[in-house]
Amino acid sequence: MSAVENVLVVGSGLAGTAIAVHLAARGVAVDLIEIKPDVAAVGSGITLQGNALRELRTLGVWEQVQAAGYAFDVTGIRAPDPHGTVVAEIPDARTGGPDLPAAMGMPRCELARILVDRATEVGVKVRFGTTFTELDQDDSADGEGGVDVTFSDGRTGRYDLVVAADGLRSYTRRALGIQLETRSIGMGIWRAFGPRPDSVTRTDLYYGGPSFIAGYCPTGENSLYAYIVEPAQDRSGLSPDEQLATLKQLSQAYHGPWDEIRESLTDPSRVSYTWFETHVLDAPWNRGRVVLIGDAAHTCPPTIAQGGAMALEDAAVLGELLTGRAVLDQDLWDAFHARRFERAQTVVEASNQLAQWQLDHVQGDAPALFRQIAVLTSQPA
Numbered sequence: 001m002s003a004v005e006n007v008l009v010v011g012s013g014l015a016g017t018a019i020a021v022h023l024a025a026r027g028v029a030v031d032l033i034e035i036k037p038d039v040a041a042v043g044s045g046i047t048l049q050g051n052a053l054r055e056l057r058t059l060g061v062w063e064q065v066q067a068a069g070y071a072f073d074v075t076g077i078r079a080p081d082p083h084g085t086v087v088a089e090i091p092d093a094r095t096g097g098p099d100l101p102a103a104m105g106m107p108r109c110e111l112a113r114i115l116v117d118r119a120t121e122v123g124v125k126v127r128f129g130t131t132f133t134e135l136d137q138d139d140s141a142d143g144e145g146g147v148d149v150t151f152s153d154g155r156t157g158r159y160d161l162v163v164a165a166d167g168l169r170s171y172t173r174r175a176l177g178i179q180l181e182t183r184s185i186g187m188g189i190w191r192a193f194g195p196r197p198d199s200v201t202r203t204d205l206y207y208g209g210p211s212f213i214a215g216y217c218p219t220g221e222n223s224l225y226a227y228i229v230e231p232a233q234d235r236s237g238l239s240p241d242e243q244l245a246t247l248k249q250l251s252q253a254y255h256g257p258w259d260e261i262r263e264s265l266t267d268p269s270r271v272s273y274t275w276f277e278t279h280v281l282d283a284p285w286n287r288g289r290v291v292l293i294g295d296a297a298h299t300c301p302p303t304i305a306q307g308g309a310m311a312l313e314d315a316a317v318l319g320e321l322l323t324g325r326a327v328l329d330q331d332l333w334d335a336f337h338a339r340r341f342e343r344a345q346t347v348v349e350a351s352n353q354l355a356q357w358q359l360d361h362v363q364g365d366a367p368a369l370f371r372q373i374a375v376l377t378s379q380p381a
Contacts, residue, residue, distance in 0.1 A: 003321070003328040004028055004160040008149055009124075010132065010172055012039065015294025015311035016165030017115035021059050022319025024122040031157065032124050035131040035171075039116045040109045044193035044270065045225030047203065047217050047302070048104045048111075050096030051377040052309035055316050057100070064114045069106030070218035072202035080209030084256020093374035103203070103305070105217035105225070107193070127153075135162060135175060137288045147289050161328065162290045163318070165311075168277065170296035176287045185276035185301050185355045187212060188232040190247045193270040196224040197260040209253040212358045216261060226251075226261050232275045240268035247271055276301035278352055280345050283337040289328070291336075293318060298344040300351035304373055310344050313381035339381060347373060 005028065009020045012034035024030045048056070048069070056065050077088040092102035120126055131152045139145035146158050164172030173180060196218050206214040216226040228250045238246060244265065251262045265271070281297045294311035317339050325332050350373050357364035 001326050002026070002028060002323045003325045003332060006030070006159050007322075008033070008132075008147070008157065008159040008162045010162065010164045011166035011294075011296075012036070012112070012116060012126070012128075013165060013167060013294060013311065014111075014115070014308050015296075015315050016163070017112075017119050018055065018059060018312050018315035019163050019165065019293065019319055020119045020124045021115070021122055022315055023322065024119065024124045025060075026319070026323040028323065030119075030124045031159075032119060032126045033130040033132065033151065034126070034128050035166075037129045039113050039128070044108065044191045044272065045105050045217055045219040045223070046108045046111060046308055047305040048106065049305055049309050049377065050092075050094050050100050050102050051306075051380075052096070052312055053100045053104060054096035054380070055309070055312035057096075058316060059115070059118060059312075061114050061118050065104070065106065065111065068110045068114065068220065069104040070196075070220050071101035071104045072218070073102040074202050075103075076202055076204035078204050078206045078254075078256055080206050080214070080253055082255055084206070084254060084258060086204075086256075093370075093378065095374055095377045105203070105219040107219050107223060110220075131171065132175075135172075135290060137290070139288075145289060160289065161322070164290060164292045164296050165294045165315075166296055168295045168299050170292060172290065173281075173292055173296055176290060178281070178287070178292075180279055180281050182277050182279040182299070184232055185278055185352065186232050186359050187229050187276040187301065187355055188235065189274060189276060189302075190228045190230070190243075190250065191225055191272050191274075192227070192244075192247055192265050193219075193223065193225050194261065194265050194267070196220070196222055197257060197264070199257040199260060200224055204257065206254045206258070207358075211250055211253070214251060214254040214258065216257065224261070226258075226265070229276075235273045238273075240271065243271045243273060244268040276355060278348060280348050283341045284333060285337065285341075286333055291318070298348055300348040301355045303351045303354040304347065304370070306347045306351065306373065306377065309377065310347055314340055314344070317381050343376065343381060346376060
């Protein structure tokens with residue numbers, strides 16, 4: 001029993017590859033298109049909370065993720081003093097269950113490769129360097145219907161459903177005429193990917209000093225990503241060498257493991273700068289037989305590190321409903337939004353609140369907020 005027989009997925013990020021795997025593994029024919037030329041993701045590393053690891057296990061990739069990443073169960077808080085003094089060690093909630101780590105860091109490109117390989121393994125037809133140019137929906141009198149799609153390579157296809165998982169600036173969202181304000185939080189983040197010194201065995205966060213946050217996360221036995229969060233500003237005029245120099249200059253205020261990390265950052269191509277942005281699309285996230293998931297529908301700053309988990313949860317719930325019901329009807333969409341909208345909105349609002357407290361230099365009750373989200377995400381979506 002399935003509400004769909006063939007599906008087009010737009011976007012090969014976490015949400016897109018996850019929904020493709022869920023559907024194809026249950027017998028649905030799936031085409032996945034990605035406008036980028038290959039699987040290599042832009043970015044450095046990603047922090048995955050336990051509920052994200054739970055979803056990766058259901059996708060059948062936990063063993064590969066475990067081997068490629070670096071797990072930890074405690075977050076350290078350090079002072080912006082000459083020694084990088086540890087002022088607190090906070091056990092992280094095991095939101096994925098007691099048999100999974102509380103958190104894991106790993107290279108984004110490695111996670112992308114693992115998921116695309118899994119999609120191919122279960123029968124998904126993946127085409128890189130491809131997008132669509134037209135979507136034309138119809139519904140017949142007997143309730144059957146579909147979406148006729150024209151692709152950028154000249155091919156055409158007809159699908160029961162199109163899943164748009166094409167990110168923050170979703171092309172599909174614009175093609176559907178959906179108006180959604182994506183706004184800057186007021187923070188910008190420097191990220192760098194480099195070697196892991198032996199002193200880095202977990203995420204440590206430095207609050208204060210000249211920047212809002214300085215932190216790092218191990219992503220493997222030999223790698224980490226380090227980051228510094230500053231007031232959002234236009235850094236587009238900097239050359240790669242100047243970007244690296246700026247990041248290293250900002251990091252001079254932070255010590256302890258940062259002293260080793262700073263010296264090891266030598267490759268300008270591994271440095272990036274982006275603004276924290278946010279939006280939540282009001283329900284419904286579908287327009288007929290086209291549905292938005294992941295960052296296309298909701299995005300938030302990484303202050304709680306739940307963005308990846310929310311994308312994976314969207315895919316899990318949608319996959320369950322599409323393959324567990326016989327008809328793609330309003331009841332199915334109502335069930336999907338009942339399980340996803342409020343949960344995703346709560347995570348986005350909490351992430352934004354943490355950022356706003358820092359912007360306002362307010363001592364908010366961050367522990368209570370973290371507990372609230374941990375209790376929420378410990379329950380499967």
